Amino acid sequence: MNKLSVPIRILSVDDHPLMREGIAAVIRNEPDMQLVAEAVNGEEAIIRFREHRPDIVLMDLRLPDICGTEAVRAIRREFSDARIIVLTTFDGDADIRLALEAGAQSYMLKSMPRRELVEVIRKVHEGKRHVPPEVAAQLAEHMGQEFLSRREIEVLERIAGGNRNSDIASMLFISEETVKGHVKHIMEKLGANDRTEAVAIGVRRGIIRL
Template sequence: MTDDVRIRILSVDDHPLIREGIAAVIANEPDMELIAEASTGREAIQRFREYRPDVTLMDLRLPDISGIDSLIEIRAVNSDARVIMLTTFEGDAEIERALRAGAQGYMLKSMPRKQMLETIRRVHAGKKHIPSEVAALLAEHVGEESLSKRELEVLQKIAGGNRNSDIASLLYISEETVKGHVRNIMEKLGASDRTEAVAIGLRRGMIHL
């Protein structure tokens, strides 16, 4: 197969073993070519500018900036960029954010090789691809009211072990305002207390420790 009809791929992951695995799988495919690799978000943006790949495989968690932030930057460089997010399995909030930011596909690192190749080909052909288990996770929370940016900040601070008074001074808001945010957070997440709210937030990928 000639180079001009090969799918040119950029692989982004901070784990060398994962990148090696992806490289080995792609090397066996006559219609694909791994043209570049990156281990950080900023490196991914740089490689994308240099190589202009057809498809980018982007790890969700990177050591400097997140895969989603890298995706946003890449789509600012080229709004037609085709990016597949690669993850072990995150919560629905992160999946939703990635799709809103323009990801064309979502790929679990545990998926069989054949499925990975199919996803790359589908996305290259201009189609979206989300694994059924990921789609089911998203469907679970359809119609629910999402947390505001400020509520997410408050929840992150609660997860860090901060009391209302600490959060008020950290975010330059009154303690009464913090209490209001905490009430809203618990109501929206269906949590009975702060600990449960943090547990739900972590599980759904809204916040990170």
């Protein structure tokens, strides 16, 4: 970086102190980058973005308040030119799809090499989108499949909680017959043979969390 260059200003969002320290160490070693702020949850991420207007946000998905995808959506709604890289351990196709639809320009896994992270930061700062091959492969595996509706996800979440159809009907203020219909569609869309398998597939793909 020459003397006239302005460093890439970065906001790091992660609720794990060790992860934030690791990211800070990586950024400190890059002469063209500067860590301007950190946040430990989604609401703080939105506030810090307003305060610092960083060039790049590194956003975790699992946060203690709102999920990272909601934080991405909120920031992009207010700042349409925000450039956000999701940095997470979750590799389910639903997580990836929702994050990219929310406005993230890249989706990276925390298991990637340090060198790859800094290269992606530079690419996104230049206005490019980047989806690594392993992430793209997860999306491609389920390409063309019908995704669960919001109501079906709510039903699946309650199945995961061990609730019977009658319980779910009471919780969602719908009839038991309607619940049975949703369960049937969930099984078909996920290719599951039973409720237990449906929950396992839902968790693996990032459709629901336990």
